[in-house]
Amino acid sequence: MIENIFITTLSGFAMGSLLMALSNRNIPAPVARERWKKLVVYFLIVHTALACAAGGSVSMFIFVVVIVTQAAFELWRASAPPAFGPGRYRIVTWLTFTVIAALAIAMVPMLSSASWIYLYLLVAVFDGFSQVVGQLVGRHPLAPRLSPGKTVEGTIGGLVAALLVGLLFRELVWPDPGAALLLAIAIAAAGLSGDLAASWVKRRAGIKDYGTALPGQGGVLDRFDSFLAASAMVGPIIYFAGLA
Numbered sequence: 653m654i655e656n657i658f659i660t661t662l663s664g665f666a667m668g669s670l671l672m673a674l675s676n677r678n679i680p681a682p683v684a685r686e687r688w689k690k691l692v693v694y695f696l697i698v699h700t701a702l703a704c705a706a707g708g709s710v711s712m713f714i715f716v717v718v719i720v721t722q723a724a725f726e727l728w729r730a731s732a733p734p735a736f737g738p739g740r741y742r743i744v745t746w747l748t749f750t751v752i753a754a755l756a757i758a759m760v761p762m763l764s765s766a767s768w769i770y771l772y773l774l775v776a777v778f779d780g781f782s783q784v785v786g787q788l789v790g791r792h793p794l795a796p797r798l799s800p801g802k803t804v805e806g807t808i809g810g811l812v813a814a815l816l817v818g819l820l821f822r823e824l825v826w827p828d829p830g831a832a833l834l835l836a837i838a839i840a841a842a843g844l845s846g847d848l849a850a851s852w853v854k855r856r857a858g859i860k861d862y863g864t865a866l867p868g869q870g871g872v873l874d875r876f877d878s879f880l881a882a883s884a885m886v887g888p889i890i891y892f893a894g895l896a
Contacts (some may be wrong), residue, residue: 657702657769657821664777664813665695668784675788687787690868697866697875698776705768712768713760719880720753723873726862727853736856745853752846755884762891770824771886774839775879778814779847785809799851807844814840825890838889839882846881850874 672691676684704715727749731742763771786806794802818836819829826832850873854860862871869875 657773658699660817660820661698661702661773661776664780664817665691665698668780671784671788675784686868693867693869694780694875697869698780701772701776701879702769705772706765708765709761712765713757716757716760716883719872719876720757722863722865723876723880724749724753726865726871726873730853730857730859730862732857735858741856745856748849752880752884755887756880759883759887759891763887766824767887767890770818770821771839771882771890772879773821774814774818774836775843775882777817778810778840778843779878780810781813782806782810795848795851798848798855802847802851811837811840826893835886835890839886842882842885843878845885846877846879849881850877 669691672687676687701715704711727745730736731745733739733742736742736745760768782802783806786801786803786809789809790803790805792804793800794804794807815833815836818832818839822829822832826835850862854862854874860870862873865872866875
């Protein structure tokens with residue numbers, strides 16, 4: 653099964669590269685280079701995450717704790733007064749992040765390697781194809797005030813890709829096709845909410861990126877906001893439904 657997953661991710665990145673090449677035809681060369689750099693780094697991130705998930709609870713725990721620690725540092729800088737606005741916004745932001753981070757860490761020993769692979773894989777597929785499809789055919793902004801680059805078309809493309817992958821690997825978590833589709837939708841929705849929440853923080857802070865720790869990714873929080881949100885929101889569903 654692991655071999656099939658890695659074959660699927662390689663195929664997905666090959667397809668994403670083709671779509672990106674098509675979307676890059678009419679844009680300036682420096683922008684195209686940045687997109688390719690982002691794709692290469694994302695390739696390394698995805699396979700590192702999957703390797704940690706496949707390695708068991710210890711490697712996954714280290715992976716999640718490292719993400720949360722760096723994300724907290726980036727959020728602290730972004731939410732610093734006075735640029736962030738009234739203190740209540742900072743309080744709500746940190747309460748939300750603390751709950752999400754705590755739940756994500758708490759879920760590590762409660763979910764199996766298969767569950768983590770499934771959850772992260774669907775988040776990565778949704779994120780990746782949302783961006784590539786949006787760059788290729790995106791015309792209608794999804795939430796222009798929060799995330800100007802996110803489009804309705806891209807989101808639909810990402811959701812379709814996540815549903816297909818969710819069905820393909822449903823044996824990892826939930827063999828029933830209908831239930832697997834619902835779970836895939838929940839993962840995508842949770843990931844999108846995390847993405848938009850992180851974008852809201854950036855708009856409040858007046859910044860474009862959270863940091864430079866991951867080249868081309870906009871920071872660790874920008875790259876893993878969807879994963880943390882999905883872990884916190886959907887992880888408990890997987891566990892309490894007896895699917896872990």
